[in-house]
Amino acid sequence: xxxxxxxxxxxxxxxxxxxxxxxxxxxxxxxxxxxxxxxxxxxxxxxxxxxxxxxxxxxxxxxxxxxxxxxxxxxxxxxxxxxxxxxxxxxxxxxxxxxxxxxxxxxxxxxxxxxxxxxxxxxxxxxxxxx
Numbered sequence: 001x002x003x004x005x006x007x008x009x010x011x012x013x014x015x016x017x018x019x020x021x022x023x024x025x026x027x028x029x030x031x032x033x034x035x036x037x038x039x040x041x042x043x044x045x046x047x048x049x050x051x052x053x054x055x056x057x058x059x060x061x062x063x064x065x066x067x068x069x070x071x072x073x074x075x076x077x078x079x080x081x082x083x084x085x086x087x088x089x090x091x092x093x094x095x096x097x098x099x100x101x102x103x104x105x106x107x108x109x110x111x112x113x114x115x116x117x118x119x120x121x122x123x124x125x126x127x128x129x130x131x
Contacts, residue, residue, distance in 0.1 A: 030110075036096060037103045052101035059097050063090040 041047070066087040069078050102109035 047104045055097045059093040
């Protein structure tokens with residue numbers, strides 16, 4: 001009985017810690033995004049949405065090239081771990097550039113992502129894999 005009580009409190013503590021870490025990470029991440037936007041807004045002379053869209057395309061193109069390398073679709077040999085590090089940087093650039101573009105365009109990216117995630121979850125829950 002005593003072991004069950006300890007296990008219950010341990011599990012409750014682990015759950016609380018996991019939720020706290022997710023919350024703290026989310027808040028810290030959101031604050032960093034907002035800081036990037038503030039600096040961009042203060043220092044970037046041009047805030048043209050077309051330029052921001054082109055930046056997303058540029059970063060995406062760089063990521064695609066790295067994915068091709070990772071998938072072995074290039075003829076040269078590569079250090080896979082180096083490609084993964086570079087790809088993670090490019091994917092992060094895509095997310096950051098998309099965030100800045102959303103601010104320039106007056107779109108609430110987080111609300112849109114939240115809504116789209118709900119849609120995707122519903123679609124995948126209904127999806128029936130072919131057998």
